Amino acid sequence: MYHGTAHTVGAHIDTDAIIPARFLVTTDPAELGANCMEGLEAGWIKKVKNGDIMVAGENFGCGSSREHAPVALLGAGIPVVIAHSFARIFYRNGFNMGLVLLEIGDDVSKIHDGDELKVDADTGVINNVTTGQTIQCKPVPPFMKGILDKGGLIPYVQDRLAERA
Amino acid sequence: MPATLAEKILQQHCDEQITGPGQIVRCRLSLVLANDITAPLAIKSFKKMGAAGVFDKDKVTIVADHFTPNKDIESAEQVKVCREFAKEMGITHYFEGGNVGVEHALLPELGLVGPGDVVIGADSHTCTYGGLGAFATGMGSTDVAAGMALGETWFKVPPTIQVILTGELRQWVGAKDLMLALIGTIGVSGALYKALEFVGPLASTLSVEGRMTMSNMAIEAGGKVGLFAADDKTLAYAAAHGRKGDKAIAADAGAAYERVVTIDATGMEPQIACPHLPDNVKPVSAVAGLKVDQAVIGSCTNGRIEDLREAAAILKGRKVSKDVRTIILPATPNIWRQALAEGLIETFMDAGCIVGPATCGPCLGGHMGILAGGERAIATTNRNFKGRMGSLESEVYLSGPAAAAAAAIAGEIIDPAKV
Known part of the structure; x- marks a missing residue:
């Protein structure tokens, strides 16, 4: 269960906004996290507390394939992103990195900046404590759930390698 | 069942029968690539996976093209990580220094990608090779690390938007303008999770280079791939760049498209x-x-x-x-x-x-x-x-x-x- 304050951003937030290329000279989550969202607004991340939740419009994470984007969000203490929809590469990356991604379509309008949210990642239920509303996100496809159940892509690959040995 | 070009290429690399969009399939990879920004993260994940080596030394490539010639100490350190990994793994196609080019211009030119291939790259513009009739798409570093270790990845079979290119290009108007016109029409998420398939009289007329320019920006419409059929022109390009044994490939007549969009070049300005x-x-x-x-x-x-x-x-x-x-x-x-x-x-x-x-x-x-x-x-x-x-x-x-x-x-x- 995740519990935090919602920080809303608009539609088509690209990975250059999440972590500008000039910061891609490291793979360290803390360093990347310190510069998270610098491409949207200088110092944006300063308003975020550890455990807070990002809430975005359509096509979150479009653009570059940089895995540094979900790593930066995690490094900044954001464990969950809720969006209208996600860009394809970002979705896979977030999933592989253990960032919780919830796609909720038009229901995203039911969450406002500063709302207090409780998120159950297993059931996909979002409880907006501020408004009292409950939102159910779209389920994760079974194949991807299988990877999650193994503990992510890295253990999944370890198993595949073992099957071949 | 008649198949789209995306389905046909994937089918050639996959043991399961592809039945249509939404299906998740495991496919064999023709090439896996990363660059100086994305390879260091991929190498980190690769080490955690515990793979003894890459699946094929000739089919994993690292191109140090983003921050090179190294722009600062940190970039130099990242390239050093790439270089040492390439040496350790015995990677044949490692590029840095005098042999380096922008990856998506370089790899087709060297014949490392071609018609009918399935390619993943830790770079979103990997979709460029769709211009050669390759199912090529960008992924993140950890997915690419898995590809490097296993020589396979999983895909959700995408629905396809057919893009009909028609009309004649006036002077100083070209492939880039056609692609910008398409992105302007369908929007930056217009092809989200989908394949674009370019057909029509103007698609055949375009040079292979022009086709790569268009496929390159499929990602700017959110697309997974942007595909052109591999025709005689493609085969001539592939042969001229040292490849052997490539075959033409195109969608089946009567394949099912989610949507059809026409881009008419008639009267189009830059x-x-x-x-x-x-x-x-x-x-x-x-x-x-x-x-x-x-x-x-x-x-x-x-x-x-x-x-x-x-x-x-x-x-x-x-x-x-x-x-x-x-x-x-x-x-x-x-x-x-x-x-x-x-x-x-x-x-x-x-x-x-x-x-x-x-x-x-x-x-x-x-x-x-x-x-x-x-x-x-x-x-x-x-x-x-x-x-x-x-x-x-x-x-x-x-x-x-x-x-x-x-x-x-x-x-x-x-x-x-x-x-």
């Missing part, structure tokens, strides 16, 4: 994508007169020899405005050499351009042409997100090579037909 999204596309006449401080001609989108020829045709015998830094980056060493042999480099130098090495550099605001606050660039690159080329207060306008060269001369955005 297209310009305005800040700050690639779908904010306008005809050049609508933005003519806007002053520019910098012009960039290069990148995986438009840094190939045809692009340089087009720019040189505009620049020949003219001078760029003293107020416009005009940066030309031939995308590979071979393109550089060819441009030199054809006298294009001399044309650029005579016009007052800066001719630099093959690098992604300014496209992503890395180096070699960063913008200050309040500055505006016109660029043949692929993204105009806020701050993409430098300051958050700068602007990038995307265009084809002719419009960028014309703006460099005029000091402002202008229809190349008017210079």
Whole structure:
């Protein structure tokens, strides 16, 4: 269960906004996290507390394939992103990195900046404590759930390698 | 059942029977790539996976092209990680220094990708190879690490949008303009999770290089791949670049498309994508007169020899405005050499351009042409997100090579037909 304050951003937030290329000279989550969202607004991340939740419009994470984007969000203490929809590469990356991604379509309008949210990642239920509303996100496809159940892509690959040995 | 081009290519690399969009399949990979920004993360994940080696030393490639020639100590450290990994794994196709080119111009040129291939790359513009009839898509570093270890990955079979290209291109209008027109029509998420398949009379007429320019920007519409059928032209290109045994491949007649979009080149002006999204596309006449401080001609989108020829045709015998830094980056060493042999480099130098090495550099605001606050660039690159080329207060306008060269001369955005 995740519990935090919602920080809303608009539609088509690209990975250059999440972590500008000039910061891609490291793979360290803390360093990347310190510069998270610098491409949207200088110092944006300063308003975020550890455990807070990002809430975005359509096509979150479009653009570059940089895995540094979900790593930066995690490094900044954001464990969950809720969006209208996600860009394809970002979705896979977030999933592989253990960032919780919830796609909720038009229901995203039911969450406002500063709302207090409780998120159950297993059931996909979002409880907006501020408004009292409950939102159910779209389920994760079974194949991807299988990877999650193994503990992510890295253990999944370890198993595949073992099957071949 | 008749199959789309995406389904047909995937089927050749997969043991399960593909039945349609939404199905998740495991496919064998023809090539796996990463660059100096994404490989270090991939290597980290690869080590955690505990793989003894890469699945095939000839089918994993690392191209150090983004922050190279190394722009600072941190980038140099990242390239060192790539180099040491390539040595440790015995990777055949490692590129750094004199053999390096912008990856998506380089790998087709060396015949490392071709028709019918399935390719994943830790770079979103991996979709470029769709121009050769390859199912090629960008992924993150950890997915690519898995590909390096296993030689396979999983895909959700995408639904396909068929894009019919028709009409005739007027002078100074080309593949880039067609693609910008498409992105302007369907939007930056218009092809989200989907394949684009380019067909029609104009698709056949386009050169293989032009096709790669279009496929390159499939991701700017959110697409997974942007595919052209591999025809005689593709096979000739592949053979000329040292490949053997490639076969033509096209969609089956009667395949099911989610949507059909027609892009008609009749009367089309050069297209310009305005800040700050690639779908904010306008005809050049609508933005003519806007002053520019910098012009960039290069990148995986438009840094190939045809692009340089087009720019040189505009620049020949003219001078760029003293107020416009005009940066030309031939995308590979071979393109550089060819441009030199054809006298294009001399044309650029005579016009007052800066001719630099093959690098992604300014496209992503890395180096070699960063913008200050309040500055505006016109660029043949692929993204105009806020701050993409430098300051958050700068602007990038995307265009084809002719419009960028014309703006460099005029000091402002202008229809190349008017210079």
